[in-house]
Amino acid sequence: IKRVTTHTIQELKNKGEKISALTAYDYSMARAVDAAGVEVILVGDSASNVMAGHETTLPITLDQMIYHASSVVRAVKRALVVVDLPFGSYQGNSVEALRSAIRIMKESGAHAIKLEGGHEIRESIVRILSAGVPVMGHLGLTPQSIYKFGTYAVRAREEAEAAKLMTDAKMLEDIGCFGVVLEKIPAALTKQVSQTLHIPTIGIGAGPDADGQILVIHDMLGINNEFKPRFLRQYADLHSIMKQAITHYVDDVKSKDFPNEKEAY
Numbered sequence: 001i002k003r004v005t006t007h008t009i010q011e012l013k014n015k016g017e018k019i020s021a022l023t024a025y026d027y028s029m030a031r032a033v034d035a036a037g038v039e040v041i042l043v044g045d046s047a048s049n050v051m052a053g054h055e056t057t058l059p060i061t062l063d064q065m066i067y068h069a070s071s072v073v074r075a076v077k078r079a080l081v082v083v084d085l086p087f088g089s090y091q092g093n094s095v096e097a098l099r100s101a102i103r104i105m106k107e108s109g110a111h112a113i114k115l116e117g118g119h120e121i122r123e124s125i126v127r128i129l130s131a132g133v134p135v136m137g138h139l140g141l142t143p144q145s146i147y148k149f150g151t152y153a154v155r156a157r158e159e160a161e162a163a164k165l166m167t168d169a170k171m172l173e174d175i176g177c178f179g180v181v182l183e184k185i186p187a188a189l190t191k192q193v194s195q196t197l198h199i200p201t202i203g204i205g206a207g208p209d210a211d212g213q214i215l216v217i218h219d220m221l222g223i224n225n226e227f228k229p230r231f232l233r234q235y236a237d238l239h240s241i242m243k244q245a246i247t248h249y250v251d252d253v254k255s256k257d258f259p260n261e262k263e264a265y
């Protein structure tokens with residue numbers, strides 16, 4: 001199989017084909033996502049929420065991200081694997097940012113990294129790119145800044161914040177990022193940014209005009225059924241299916257139906 005690279009997803013934008021992306025955090029899930037033909041697999045710091053049960057993405061560590069990323073990389077034959085730099089591993093110190101990015105690339109075998117923010121982290125991004133590591137940007141509702149925002153409401157509804165987002169997006173393209181995630185911003189702004197930039201935009205809660213779409217796999221499969229924002233399309237109700245199967249198992253053990261003769265040696 002031909003591997004997806006940063007160039008592949010640029011070509012998809014160039015020819016007007018939408019890019020599909022999903023998160024994954026472990027080997028078995030990544031195998032399914034890759035086999036289904038998803039082009040970009042993000043090992044998101046949303047692992048902090050859906051894998052570890054934290055309320056925010058802030059607590060997850062670089063070591064934990066590397067553990068998730070290496071599990072995903074072992075499963076993937078085709079997709080481009082992008083890994084989030086976690087909170088505290090890149091802000092305000094570009095040397096530390098590069099060290100964190102290099103640890104992810106070396107210890108997990110992933111293909112690219114993603115970090116949140118615009119001009120504030122410009123120096124970190126430039127340094128990581130200089131080392132030959134592809135970088136994806138992330139603008140809009142950046143969850144590592146949730147305590148600054150104070151709310152998970154849509155970002156950049158006001159002209160000033162929208163203008164800043166556009167400036168940041170252009171800057172990310174100018175310094176050499178290969179793509180930008182746009183999270184929870186008005187659809188009209190996503191359209192403007194996607195038409196202005198040459199590099200692909202990947203949207204979540206950002207409307208139909210991003211060059212690609214991403215969702216958190218536990219949300220779209222209904223494994224996590226505690227989070228149902230308007231932008232989420234839930235493709236399955238796996239929480240119910242899992243609970244039903246497990247209840248059945250408990251009943252079979254209690255009733256001594258399991259194991260039967262054929263299931264014993």
Ligand code: KIV
Binds near residue numbers: 042043084183204
């Ligand atoms: O961590 C994550 O899952 C993300 C995506 C939602 C873009 O950053």
Ligand code: NA
Binds near residue numbers: 044045084
């Ligand atoms: Na993230």
